Amino acid sequence: MLGIQPVIAAEFLARESLFHPFILQSHYREVYLRLRLDQIVGNVKIFDRSSIAFLTKFMYSSTAPHFIRRSTVVAIRHTEKMTLDEKIALLSRLSLFRELSSDVVAELAKISSEWEASDGDFLFEEGSEGDCMYVIVHGRLRIVRRSAKAETVLNILQAPDYAGEMSLIDDQPRSADGICEGKGLFLRISRDDFHDRVMKHPQIALQISRALSLRLREDNERIQRQYLQLRKLGEQLSELRIARRIQLGLQPSVIPTVSGLEIDAVSNPAREVGGDFYDFVLFDYPARQQLGLIVGDVSGKGIAAAIIMAISKGIVRSEAYNHIQPGAVMNATNRWLIKDTDPSMFLALSYTVFDPSTLTMTYTSAGQPTPLIYHKRTQSVSYAPLNQTRIPIGCMSKIEYDQRTVSLEAGDVVFFCSDGIIEAKNPQGDLYGFERYECIIQEVGEYPTIDALAAVLADVARFVDGAEPSDDATLVAVRITGR
Structure with missing residues (x-):
């Protein structure tokens, strides 16, 4: 036996059912421990299948040497x-x-x-x-x-x-x-x-x-x-x-309190900076309050996009105090940004003014998703009418933005979202889309605004099923509570 090749010796021991470290003489045990399994397992010229089965069973037993890794079988x-x-x-x-x-x-x-x-x-x-x-x-x-x-x-x-x-x-x-x-x-x-x-x-x-x-x-x-x-x-x-x-x-550190309005907002940033931002402008007039709502999304990522966000927010806030009409605010913002920013970067922006005293909102949108209104009386949803000019800010210099005024009723809720909600994708590449968005808004329209926003984000999360978001997801809800 001592003169037999190690593999043949191991085969003999396996065939004779003697191959066990506690009953083998030390020489034969050493012979086995020095064998390379990739020289043994599966080599039909040397080992038959019963021997392989024996070795496999041994490798998964508690007596297998610790330094022989089971993946080698x-x-x-x-x-x-x-x-x-x-x-x-x-x-x-x-x-x-x-x-x-x-x-x-x-x-x-x-x-x-x-x-x-x-x-x-x-x-x-x-x-x-x-x-x-x-x-x-x-x-x-x-x-x-x-x-x-x-x-x-x-x-x-x-x-x-x-x-x-x-x-x-x-x-x-x-x-x-x-x-x-x-x-x-x-x-x-x-x-x-x-x-x-x-x-x-x-x-x-x-x-x-x-x-x-x-x-x-x-x-x-x-x-x-x-x-x-x-x-x-x-x-x-x-x-x-x-x-x-x-x-x-x-992002605003505090949601403003406005008589006649219930307001909440949330923004979930993507792993990469996607460019979403929102802000509020409060107008305190002697007889009434009005709320200006800014929702924006800068193209691009990184520091350059973040700087454009900061500049855009400052310009819109400043022009909101200089102009009453949202269309005029957009026109002034466009003139400023198109002069001083990279032509490859642009800004999707909406600006809305809520007047609780008249139960109206006046808005204009430049590339942002259209506001979706939940109507309490009919328990239905509809999109606000489109303004004529919707080209994003910073794309064209000679352009005039118009505006639309919408009458609302007590209990109605206006939802604003970024494209990170609509364009969220599941692992199969399907979009969340407008239809799902409309369905969930109709379902949660009666919720308190903070709960409604949480429910929408939860629905999007269920849809994407763990897929990494490619863009920020921003939601703002404004409920008309009455004069």
Whole structure:
């Protein structure tokens, strides 16, 4: 028994049902513990299926050595599907062997063996002994480095490519896992067989060194590109954090109290700054109060968009005190912004003035979704009539914005939303859309305004089902409570 090859010894012990660490003599136990499972499992020339089943059962038992990872019990299978000429043609295409003579490539083809693998099968594991290289005939091979917290995909190789080539020239452990994606067929070249051929054909070593040097340079270039991408991403994240602070600072800290109105607002920012903002302008006249409502969305993201938000908010507030009519406020805002902003950036904006004493609202919209009105008397919803000019602010200089006045009744609620509500997407790419928005507003129209807004956001959240929002979601509700 001592003179038998380790794999054959293990096979014998498994067949004879003697393979158990507590009853084996120390020599045979050591023989098994030093075996590489990828030399055993699935090799039909050496092991039959009952032996494989025995090993698999052992690997999942409490007696399995702690340093043998259970993921190594895989179903890679030895096969013979390729002719020698097909192997030669494949190896000749690899940069590793391209400059070798046809005779030498043929020698390498003769020592290669074919292995089939299924999706998720490990060809090799990080930390295991590197005793061979693999050439991908078809399928893909995912190169992965794992830690306790995450799995990092280093590369995904596909035919014709190769992996594990460093094992041919050194005896270092594997630096990563090699996992089959889908069904795969691979050629395996063992280090021992390769060294035998190098002794006969020394030029192989020179060619391998050149190819490895080229691959190392390519890896270094890829790492450099990834580093630059990560650094750029870090700069963008830093900019977005600054922009986020600017955006949050623009939102009103207090909802104003206006006699005859119930007012609430909410804005859920996306992971990236989307440009939404809202604000209130309070007009205290001797005989009555009026409320000006600003809802805006700046195109673009980052600090530039946040700065435009701040400028736009200041201009609209200032012009609201200079002009009574919302259309005039829009015209003045457009003249200011089109002079001083980047032509590629624009502002979707609506400005509405509520007058509780007359139960009216006068509004104009430039690219914002039309206000949706819940009518208490009929328990129905309808959109406010459209103003004629709806082009976003900052797009055209010679343009005049008009306005519309709508009569309301006590108990009616006017809902304003940004396109982040209407254009919210679920994982299948479907839009939340106007129809769902109208249905939920009709359902919650009788709720207190703060509860109604929460219910709308909850409905959107259910629809997107965990999908990452691509834009801010802003809602404002104003209920007419009476004169």
